Amino acid sequence: MVTTKRKVGNLLGLAVLSYLLMRPMHPYELSKALRDNGDARSIKFNHGSLYMVVGQLAKAGFITEQETSRDGARPERTVYALTEAGRAEQRDWLRELVELPEHEYPHFVAALSLVSALPPDEVVDLLNRRLDRLTGDRRSTQDNYDEAVGNDVHPLFLVEEEYRLAMLDAEIAFVRRFIERITDPVAGWGAGLWAAFHEGERS
Amino acid sequence: MVTTKRKVGNLLGLAVLSYLLMRPMHPYELSKALRDNGDARSIKFNHGSLYMVVGQLAKAGFITEQETSRDGARPERTVYALTEAGRAEQRDWLRELVELPEHEYPHFVAALSLVSALPPDEVVDLLNRRLDRLTGDRRSTQDNYDEAVGNDVHPLFLVEEEYRLAMLDAEIAFVRRFIERITDPVAGWGAGLWAAFHEGERS
DNA sequence: GGGGTCATGTAATAGGTTACATGATTCT
DNA sequence: AGAATCATGTAACCTATTACATGACCCC
Numbered sequence: 015m016v017t018t019k020r021k022v023g024n025l026l027g028l029a030v031l032s033y034l035l036m037r038p039m040h041p042y043e044l045s046k047a048l049r050d051n052g053d054a055r056s057i058k059f060n061h062g063s064l065y066m067v068v069g070q071l072a073k074a075g076f077i078t079e080q081e082t083s084r085d086g087a088r089p090e091r092t093v094y095a096l097t098e099a100g101r102a103e104q105r106d107w108l109r110e111l112v113e114l115p116e117h118e119y120p121h122f123v124a125a126l127s128l129v130s131a132l133p134p135d136e137v138v139d140l141l142n143r144r145l146d147r148l149t150g151d152r153r154s155t156q157d158n159y160d161e162a163v164g165n166d167v168h169p170l171f172l173v174e175e176e177y178r179l180a181m182l183d184a185e186i187a188f189v190r191r192f193i194e195r196i197t198d199p200v201a202g203w204g205a206g207l208w209a210a211f212h213e214g215e216r217s
Numbered sequence: 218m219v220t221t222k223r224k225v226g227n228l229l230g231l232a233v234l235s236y237l238l239m240r241p242m243h244p245y246e247l248s249k250a251l252r253d254n255g256d257a258r259s260i261k262f263n264h265g266s267l268y269m270v271v272g273q274l275a276k277a278g279f280i281t282e283q284e285t286s287r288d289g290a291r292p293e294r295t296v297y298a299l300t301e302a303g304r305a306e307q308r309d310w311l312r313e314l315v316e317l318p319e320h321e322y323p324h325f326v327a328a329l330s331l332v333s334a335l336p337p338d339e340v341v342d343l344l345n346r347r348l349d350r351l352t353g354d355r356r357s358t359q360d361n362y363d364e365a366v367g368n369d370v371h372p373l374f375l376v377e378e379e380y381r382l383a384m385l386d387a388e389i390a391f392v393r394r395f396i397e398r399i400t401d402p403v404a405g406w407g408a409g410l411w412a413a414f415h416e417g418e419r420s
Numbered sequence: 421g422g423g424g425t426c427a428t429g430t431a432a433t434a435g436g437t438t439a440c441a442t443g444a445t446t447c448t
Numbered sequence: 449a450g451a452a453t454c455a456t457g458t459a460a461c462c463t464a465t466t467a468c469a470t471g472a473c474c475c476c
Contacts, residue, residue, distance in 0.1 A: 042457085057330065060437065065457065067436095109343055111324055115347060123259045124228045124314065132311060140315040143316045144317070151318060173329050177326060180390070245426095245428055265430095268429065294428070424474085430469080431468075438462090444456105445452100446453080448452100
């Protein structure tokens with residue numbers, strides 16, 4: 015079970031399986047549910063991709079076309095239901111996701127790995143602007159969270175927002191510290207070789 | 218400059234532009250450089266993708282085929298050089314990356330948003346296993362870092378590893394706290410509705 | 421001199437995103 | 449009645465990953 019490549023890899027697929035656990039649905043219903051429950055903030059969602067993923071899941075035997083109903087004159091809707099294999103796949107997949115950390119490639123890591131290509135004083139400016147954005151994001155995430163709690167949503171269903179907050183706090187602290195280490199007047203990296211290398215380059 | 222969709226989106230492209238800043242190179246050389254400098258840990262690297270990206274950069278006018286040399290009887294190598302537009306693109310792109318936080322979709326966030334679909338006692342097990350992996354990752358990242366510092370690599374070139382460490386620490390703390398909140402004997406989420414919902418389900 | 425693996429790339433396939441289409445409902 | 453938006457999906461187009469190919473060099 016250790017990362018035997020899954021038939022369907024897109025995490026939207028896991029969300030679909032998880033929702034179908036409750037009851038059969040048609041794709042548009044899934045789409046709406048995902049959007050309404052705010053899962054689209056946690057799993058990259060895209061109208062087109064949803065239909066693609068549903069197709070993949072069906073081909074893989076995790077879901078089956080259950081009926082093709084027609085409500086009034088609306089276009090036909092194909093309702094899908096979970097199969098036994100689908101039920102097993104969702105359990106196994108979700109377990110794996112909780113258990114195994116994945117090596118990922120956040121954009122900021124890429125930025126950091128190349129940051130010496132910019133002159134240090136400019137980097138400090140950019141980091142300060144980032145800090146503003148980060149604190150803004152943090153605030154709105156927190157507001158969101160508070161509002162949900164106010165509406166009696168159980169914190170278990172908000173745990174991903176708490177995680178996000180924790181990560182934002184950590185990044186904010188890191189960026190502050192990075193700025194200090196560049197600008198420290200006695201041992202700051204910003205003077206010396208790094209600056210010299212970018213002599214007279216600041217556009 | 219606020220996210221006017223870039224002609225080339227893959228971050229490998231930024232790495233290529235950044236390396237070509239030093240001198241013209243052919244793709245294989247780039248490939249090797251990326252691998253050797255450990256940038257492949259920060260930017261998703263893939264032999265095939267590199268050639269693709271180089272093609273895209275060329276089509277976009279950011280780099281040009283400079284010469285087609287032949288060294289001994291080795292296959293032909295096409296050497297690429299940065300254009301003025303390419304130089305501008307790399308500066309602008311890297312700046313944007315440092316300044317603007319991106320909304321991303323880490324796997325663990327997806328897992329958390331769906332975790333209530335597993336029974337709480339099982340979640341605790343899985344989280345504990347995750348904790349083991351995380352501390353293992355942390356240790357090896359730290360070892361790596363220490364070794365590089367021992368080889369007199371300037372910390373500026375390791376700042377992305379420090380970021381990774383900070384994020385790992387934050388995640389470790391979060392997971393510990395999450396476990397506590399599930400298992401807390403007086404107000405733990407693990408008893409009550411969540412458990413009841415998964416009555417007799419533990420496989 | 422045969423088996424790896426280094427060097428160098430191209431081609432086939434699968435995956436994902438954007439754009440297009442179309443009838444129904446609702447708003448003004 | 450026309451405009452916007454909901455509901456529902458398909459198709460075209462990019463992007464990215466995997467597989468295939470081939471000659472040199474290196475080791476035993």
